[in-house]
Amino acid sequence: MAYTINDECISCGACEPECPVSCISEGDDKYVINADECIDCGACADVCPVDAPKA
Template sequence: MAYKINDTCINCGACEAECPVGVISAGDDQYVIDASGCIDCGACANVCPVDAPQPE
């Protein structure tokens, strides 16, 4: 199951830096995860200060 970033994202970039497969990028208002490449490792969720990445 892939992760998705919810609307609590504060655009800090911690998740993007931690993603081992590079599928997180800055969107217009918040970061986004390309679900097709997400390996469900949870690294993004572990570093997010506002728990924005959640399993889909």
């Protein structure tokens, strides 16, 4: 199951460079994950200061 980023996201950008498949991008209010490309590795969740990415 792909990760998603919840509303706790503070748009710090820490997750984007950590994604090995580059499926995270900056959205209007928060960063977003392309579910079709996400490989469920959890790298984004490991670096997020507010635990916004969830499986």
